[in-house]
Amino acid sequence: MKNNQEITKKVRVQVLFQSGVKKPTRISKMTHIPLRSCERYVSNLKKGISLDRKPGSGGRNKLPPSKVKKVIIKSKEQKKPIQIDKIAKQTSVSKASVRRILNKEGITYKRLKGRYLNLAQKQKRVSFCQEMLKMNQIDQFIFIDETSFWLNKCRPYYGWYGDTVEKQCDLKFSQSKLYSTKLHVWGGISSRGTISLEIFTENMTKEIYKEILKKKRKQMEQLYPHGYRIIQDNDPKHRSKIVKQYIDKYIFSNSFLPPYSPDINPIELIWGLLKKQVSKDSPETIDEVKKSIRKYWRQLTPEIIQPYIKETNERYKWIINNQGEFYIK
Incomplete structure (x- = not known):
């Protein structure tokens, strides 16, 4: 059933594409979205065209050669990854036009390869992936993680604004403390569903982390009464003595991801999905x-989550075959 609250097909395709899943056939299989639609979405993403609905329509005004040249010059001047917004402001050219010009110049939107991983880090990634495949129990894994939401980043880039509304919005946000306002969110996902969120404002400590595990343990056991394994990253708080003692005593089993390995943690994809959906609500207060x-987390059914988790096995194989490199496909 379609409604404004559901996690849209385009969002799911875009999150998978940005995480390295480039083949329309694979995306279609993971999301159950028709192959033709996936092919169209992927084609647009490869060209740097956003899948978000944009206001207005009609023909494009042709840019004068001087403007095109200016965009190219500004893009070559940047030493860091090119920022479309920055070039658009510097050249007074729309972001869509900047994207088209850069695409024609062979400059595309893509993920960087993991060049900064050293040999030891790559070997740890390979060993971890081999161990996970050997256990062959991914359906019994619970992937847990934390992320943060900043109020100023929970706003859409595009919207319908008249001059009066725009000025009111600018005034409202300039007077607020949104740039220093953020929330921390802890959650967990598995093939059988989600673990309820824990939302807090203070910085995570080992004591807070232990209390979260104590609070959520019952849910984990209800999902997996015969045993489960939690998968978490290498944050020092996760490896602290008091947390380790609690896990050893009460949690069925535990594994730590190798360093620099968000590409083999499916909950990272879910965080991306969640943040994109929250921004569409354009919340103006921390309560909103x-x-x-919470609204979008409740919509994450096992049917939505399972393809992301099953894809993890393919990533393990890819990383082993590519000697520990970041998953890019």
Whole structure:
């Protein structure tokens, strides 16, 4: 059933594409979206065209050669990854036009390869992937993680604004403390569903982390009464003595991801999905952010989550075959 609250097909395709899943056939299989639609979405993403619905329509005005040249010059001047917004402001050219010009110049939107991983880090990634495949129990894994939401980043880039509304919005946000306002969110996903979120404002400590595990343990056991394994990253708080003692005593089993390995943690894709959906609600207060986060988390059914987790096995194989490199496909 379609409604404004559902996690849209385009969002799911875009998150998978940005995480390295480039083949329309694979995306279609993971999301159950028709192959033709996936092919169209992927084609647009490869060209740097956003899948978001944009206001207005009609023909494009042809840019004068001087403007095109200026965009190219500005893009070559940048030493860091090119920022479309920055070039658009510097040249007074729309972001869509900047994207088209850069695409024609062979400059595309893509992920960087993991060039900064050293040999030891790559070997740890390979060993971890081999161990996970050997266990062959991915359906019993619970992937847990934390992320943060900043109020100022929970706003859409595009919208319908008249001059009066735009000025009111600018005034409202300039007077607020949104740039220093953020929420921390802890959650967990598995093939059988989600673990309820824990939302807090203080910085995570080992004591807070232990209390979260204590609070959520019952849910984990209800999902997997015969045993489960939690998968978490290498944050020092996760490896602290008091947390380790609690896990050893009460949690069935535990594994740590190798360093620099968000590409083999499916909950990272879910965080991306969640943040994109929350931004569409354009929350203006921290309470609205919380409400939006919880609303979309409740929509994450096992049917939505399972393809992301099953894809992880393919990533393990890819990383082993590519000697520990970042998953890019």
